[in-house]
Amino acid sequence: MSESKKQQKQKLDISIDEQTADGVYSNLAVINHSRTEFVVDFLSVMPGSSKARVKSRIILTPEHAKRLQMALTQNIRKYQSAFGEIKSKEPIDIPLNLGLKGEA
Secondary structure (H helix, E strand, O other), X not given: OOHHHHXXXXXXXXXXXXXXXXXXXXXXXXXXXXXXXXXXXXXXXXXXXXXXEEEEEEEEOHHHHHHHHHHHHHHHHHHHHHHOOOOXXXXXXXXXXXXXXXXX
């Protein structure tokens, strides 16, 4: 058996602590990127407020960002199969500058 097939058959034992398992609510995500990474900031903004607070920041390699995109696409398809189409309004154009200009 090839080494890559052995790696595919290995199971990943995932654990999660209580605080992380509680999750963090986000109703806005802002994505920036450089040549070497994608930075996804999950924010919470109150309706009518001009301030949003970053609740969590995830930094991904380009390869992992693409894997995330594929996983989201697959899961949205499954969700819509079970519960119907997700209705969404046009994207909100929020001019944001979080100071992410350089490369890591």
